[in-house]
Amino acid sequence: MADARSENTVDRPSFLAGLGRRWRWIAAGTLAGLLACAVFLIAVPPRYAGVATALLDPPPGVDSGGGAAPVDGADAGALILSTDIAGAAIARLSLDANPEFRGEAASDAGVVDAFLSRLTIARSQRSRTVAITFVSRDPELAARGANTVAELAMQSVNEARARAARAQQARLAEKIADAEGRAADADAKVEAFRAQSASQPEGGPAAGADMSADLNAKLSGARAAEAAASGKADMLRRLERDGRLADAPASVADDALRRLLDQRAALRAEIAEASKTLLPLHPRMKDLASQLAGLDAAVRDSADRTARADEAEARQAGAEADRLEATLAERAKAAAAPAAAASLQSLEAKAKAAHDDLASYQQMAREARAAAEADGARILARAEPPKAPIFPKAGPTLLAGGSAGLILSALAAAGAALVVRGRKSSLPSAPVEPETLKVAPPPTVAELDSAQAPAPPLRAAPPPGALDAAAGLVETLRRMKAKDNLVVLVAGDRTGQALAIALEAARSFAAERDAVFVDLGETQDWLADILYREAPDEPAVVGLSDLIAGRAGYGAVIQRDLSSSLDVVLPGASGGGGRVEEALTAFAAAYPAVVLHASNWRVAWARAAAAFADLVVIVAPAARVEAAREAAEAALGDACPTFLPFAVRAAARTAEPVG
Template sequence: MPRVFPFAERSHARLPDRIAGKGRKGARTVRPDSGRERMSEDGLSLGDVGRLLRRRWAVILLPTLAAFGLSVAFVQVVTPRYTAEAKLLLESRDSALTRLQQDRGELPLPIDEQAVASQVQVVMSRDLAREAIKQLGLVGNPEFDPMVQGVGGLQQVLVMLGLAQNPLDREPVDRVLEKYYERLLVYPAGKSRILTVEFRSKDPELAAKAANLISDLYLSSLAAVKVDTARYASTWLGSNIESLRSRVSEAEAKVEAFRARNGLIGSGGTANQPLAAQQLAELSTQLTQARAAQADAGAKAKLIREMLRDGRGFEIPDVANNELIRRLVEQRIGLRAQLALEARTLLPQHPRMKELRAQLEGLETQIRAAADRAVRTLENDARIAGSRVESLQAAVDGQRGVVAKANGDEVELRALEREAKAQREQLESYLGRFREAAARDAASAAPADARVVSRAVVPDLPSFPKKLPIVLFATVIAFLFAIGAVVAKALLAGDPPGRGRGRPPLRRPDSEPAATSPFVAAPAASAPLPVAASAASAAEPAVAPPAPPAAEAEPVLHEPAVAEAIVANPVAAAPAASRYDLDVLVARLDAVETAGGGRRVLLIGTGDATDLDGLARSLGRAAALHGRALMVRLDGPQGSRPGLTDLVAGNADFTTVIQADAGPRLNLIDRGHGAPATLIAGGDALGLTFDALGEAYDWVITCLGDGFDAGTRPLVSALSAWMDAVVIASNAEADDPRLVGLFDTAEAAGVPEVIVAQDRAAAAVAMPAYPLRRTA
C-alpha cells in the first residue's frame, strides 16, 4: 500500500499562496502574529534594498562619519615614521688581474637565489647590528632604547617577584637590538640579485644614515672576509714552505746517491739514459752493421765464382775494374789480332802460330788467376766480417746482462725521482700561491662581491601613516559594514520595507465580549474539504468596515461570510491561520541519493481536487532556493513553443526550449509540438536529455497531468525510469486501486523513492468564529 506523505502541514510560518495558486492572488490572511510575517523566499529585491537604505540613512551615516573622524584624528595624532632604502647588487668583482692564476681561465660562479637569501641573513647578523648600533649612537635614543624613560612601576614589581628579568642587567646594545630589528627590513628585489635595505625611524635623517651605514658595514664585512682568508692562506703557506723545501732537498739527494751507487749515471743526452743502456744500444748497432757486411761479401764472392765458371768473369765489376786484368785483357786482344793476321799466311802447326797460341793461353791463365784473387779477397772480407759479428755478438750478450741488472735498479730510481718531482712541484705551487696570497693581503686588494647601486636619501614624505588611503579605507569599510548590518537586521527580522505596510496586522484577542462582536457562524460539519481547493476558491477573511463608535477604545472587525459553496459545507475547509509548508517535502526529496548531477523529480497529478499547478510552482520556487531549478511542464496542452518532445525528437536544441520563469534561478521547458508517444519511443534519447539537464541544474522537476488515466501509464513508466524520485499529488485514499496502480507503475520503473503527497487537512476541524479587531 502506498505510503501517504502529508506535505500540507499546518504551520504559522508560511504563506498559503505558495500552494493556493493564482486563485489566491490578492487575498490577504488575517492570523495571529501577522506582524512577524515571513518575507518572500526570493529575499530582498534591489528596490527593497534601496528603500531600506533610504529609511535607515541615519544609521548608515553616523558610523561612517564616526569612522571618518576617528581616522582623521588618528593620522593627525600618530607620530609619522620615515623609511629610507639603499640597494646593493651582488656580483663578483674579481677581474682577470686580481683573480688567482689557476682561476683566470674560469668564469666566476653565478649567484643563485639561495646565495641571495644567505646574504640577506648576513646583513641582518647580530655582529653587524651591534656595530651599526654603536656607530649610529642608538643607545640612549628614546626611540630605540626603552631604558631612557626608566623602569616602569609594573615592570619593577615583576622584577621583584622574579617574573621578569631586570632590563638594567642586560648590555645596552642588547636592549636596542629588538627595536633595531623591528625597524630594519632586508629583502631581495624579486628574483634579481638586488638587495634592498630599508630602515624606518621617526627621524628621516637617521633613517637615511642607518640604511647607508648598514650597506657600508656589509660591504666592509665582505671585503674583510676576503682579506682574512688571504692572510690566513699566506700564513699557512709560509709555515709549510720551509719544511717542504727541506723535504725536496732530501728527496733529490737520495736520487743522486742511488744513481751513483748503482752506476746509473746518465750520459747527459737528450734521452738521459743510463750508460750501460747506451753502450748496449751502440754494440747492437755495430753488430747489425757487421752482419750486413758479412752477408754482402759472401754474396759477392759466391756470385763471382759462379760467373767465372760460366766464363763471364769479365762481366764482374770488381774484375773488370782491376788494372792488371785490364792490361792482360788488352794484351789478349792484341795477340788474338796478330794470330788472326798470321793465320792468313801460316798453317796452324807453324811454329809462329804455336807461339802465338801459347802466349794467348798464358794471358788467359793470368786473367783467371787475377779473377780468382779477387774472389778470394771477397771471401776473406766475408770471413773477417763473420769474425767481427761473432765478437760483437759476444759483447752484446755480456752487455745485456749488465743492462738487465741495471733495470731493476732503474725502477727504484724512477720511484725516488717521482717522489722528488712531486715534492718539487708542490713546493713550486706553494711558492706561487704564497706570492699571490701575500699580494692580496692588502686591505684594498680584495674587493667585496657586492656594490651599492642606490644610496639612501633623506625621505620627504612619511611611510606611515598614509593619511588619505587610511581615511578612505576606514570610511569605506565603516560605510559597507553599516549597510551590511542594516540589511542583515532586516533579513533576520523578516520586515522588509514596503511590504505589507498598506494595512496594519490583525490579531485575535484572547477574550472578547460576545455581545459587542457579532459574527457569522459556520454551519455544522458534514465532510472535510481539501485544503488546497478551499484555499483556491475562497478568499481569506478581510477587514470589515469599522462599526459605529461605541464604548470600546478601537473598532471591532467582523469576519465576512465565505462563498456559497463553502458556507454550504458543514465543516470549514481549514482555519484561516493555516499555512502550507514545503520545507518538509523538499528535505525529504533532498535526502534521496542520486547517481550524480542534479536531483530529478517527477510530479504526477491525479485529476482530483489537488492544486497541481500551484504545487508545481511552489515546489519550483522552493527548489530554486536550494540551487538552480528547472520546471518541465508536461501537464499543459500542446503549445506553440518548442519543448521537451521537440528536444527528444532532435527538432530543437536546449537554447531554444529553455525559457525563464520566476527569477534567474528558475527556468521552464514546455511540452512542445510533439505527442507524448515521442517521449515513450525516445528511450535513450530521453535519458540523455534528462542526464544533460541534471548536469546543468540542481533540481529538474517534471510535471505530468492525470496519472489515473490509463493512457498516461506508459508515459509515467518511461519518465520514472530516469527519475530520482516520484511525487504523486493525490487526495485519494491510500487503498484507492487507481492510486495503488500508479504507485506500482512508478516503483516498477526502478525509481528509488515514490512519495504520495496530500494537500488536504489531516482532520476535519470546525472553524470557530472569533471577532477580529485592528491592532494599533
C-alpha cells in the first residue's frame, strides 16, 4: 500500500520546489526567445507604408448637368492598379535602377509586377475617398510612391473628365445652333403674320385675338411654372432616395438646404481628419458621428420641406393653367376665333417652344463648361514618410518571442521536475539480484577531473575550522555543489551523534529538491518512528539489507518522512551485510540529493559508500574531531578526496530530532 501510494502520488510542494529551482531554465529560455526575435528584427529588412488619400469622384451636380460620370470604386481600383499608371510611376520614381525592385525581377514586366505587388488601395464605404498605400524598405520612397500614384491617378481622371466635357459641349453646340435657327424662323413667321394682320380694325375680332394671345401666354407660363416646380420636386426626391443630396444643383436646393449641405461636408472632412488618429469607438469619434447623424436628418427634413413646397407650387401653377384653359375654352365657345388669330397663336406657341429649347440647351452648355473647368479629382492628404515600419514590428515580435520562450522553457522545467520526481518509480521494483544488476564501478577522481575539465573541481577547500551546526553544513554543501546531483556521507566516530545531523541536513535538502536519506548499518531505535506506515503497530520495516538480499524491491524499502517530503531507507533487519554498491548507484541516479548516514565510518557499508560520496562529513566531539577526521581521511582518502569535520558541542549531545 505504501509502495503504490508513493509511486502514484505527485508531491505538489516538491514539484513546485523543483520548478522554482529551475528558474534559470525559464529565464534562459525567455532570453533566448528575445534574442532570436532581436536577431530576426536585425536580419529582416523593415517595410514602411506610405498612405495618400485622394478624391476621384466629380464635384456635386456634374453628372446631372451632362458632364463626366462619377468614378466608382471598381473604376478607381482598375485605374490605379493599371499597368499604365504603374509604368508612369516607375519612370517618375526611377525604380528601374532601384535594387529593391530590379533585384526581384530581371525584366521590365517583372519590375511592374513588383511595383504593383507593393501597391494597394482601399475604398471607403461611407465616402468617396480612396486610400492609396505603397510599401517599400525606404520610408521616403514609400511616401513618394503613394503620392506619385495619387498624382497620376488624379491627372488621368481629370483628363478623362475634360475629354468627356469637351465632347458634351460639342454636342450641345450643335443642338444650340439648331434651336437658334428654329427660334429665329418661328419669330420671323410670327412677325410676318402680324404684319399681314395689322390692317384689321381695333376691337372686334382683333381685340378678342389679342386677349386670347394674352391668355395663351399666361397659360404657357403657368404650364412652364408647373413643369419647373414638378421637375425640382422630382429631382429632390430622386437625390434624397439615392442618398446624393450633396449633388443637388443650386437651382434645386434653396439657401437653407445648401447651408446644411455645406455644414455636413465640413463635418465629414473633420471626421476624416480625426479618423487618422482616433479609433471609431473613441468618444470624439462617437460625438462627431452623432453630429453627422443629426445633420443628415436635418438635411433630409429640409429637402423634404423644399420638395413639398415645390410640389405645392406645381399644383398651384397647374390649377392656374386649368383655369386659363377653361377661360379660353369658354371664350372659344362664346365667339368663334378668327382663323388668323388661331394661326397667330399657333405660330407664337411654336416660337415660344423653340425659345424654351434654346434656353434649356444653353443652360446645359453652361453647366458642362463649369464641369470642364472644375477639378473632379484631387488629393485630400499627401503621404508623409512613416517613422515606424509596418513589418516587422519590434514590440509585438519581441513579445511573441519572449512569450514563446517563456512557455517552452516553463514546460521543459516542469517536465524535468516531473521526470526527476518520477525517477523513483523507474527504479526496478523486483528485488536486486547481484547477477542481474550490473553497475559499473564509480569513476575515479582522475577520471572525473578529465571528464569535467571546464567545470570547477569538487576539491574546493572546506571553510576553515570545524562545522558545529547542521545549517552551516547544508550551506557549505550548497556552495560546493549547488546545481549538480549531490551525494554526501555523514559518518560518526562510534558516538551515535551523526544521525540527528544527517537527518536534519537531509530534511533541509528535501525542502528544495528530491532527496533520500539512506541509513547504513547500526542506528538508533527512534529512527523508525519518523516514517509513515499504514499500520502504526507494524513490527519491522524492510530496509537496505532486505533490498540487497532480494527479499524486497525499491518501492518497498523507500519510506516517507512524516515531517517532510524526504524519502527514507532504513538499514533493514540484518544491516551491514552484502554488497551495497548497486543500490547506492541506483539512488544516486534517481535523486538529486542523497544523504548517507553511518554511525561508524569504519564499517564495511560506510567504506563502500565513501567511493560514491562527493563529500564525507566526520561527526565527533569537539575535543577529538580533528583526530577523527585525520584517521578517516587516512583510511578512506583514496575513495573520497574531500572530508569535513563536524564538531558536536556538549549541548547538542542531548538534542534528539522530533519525529
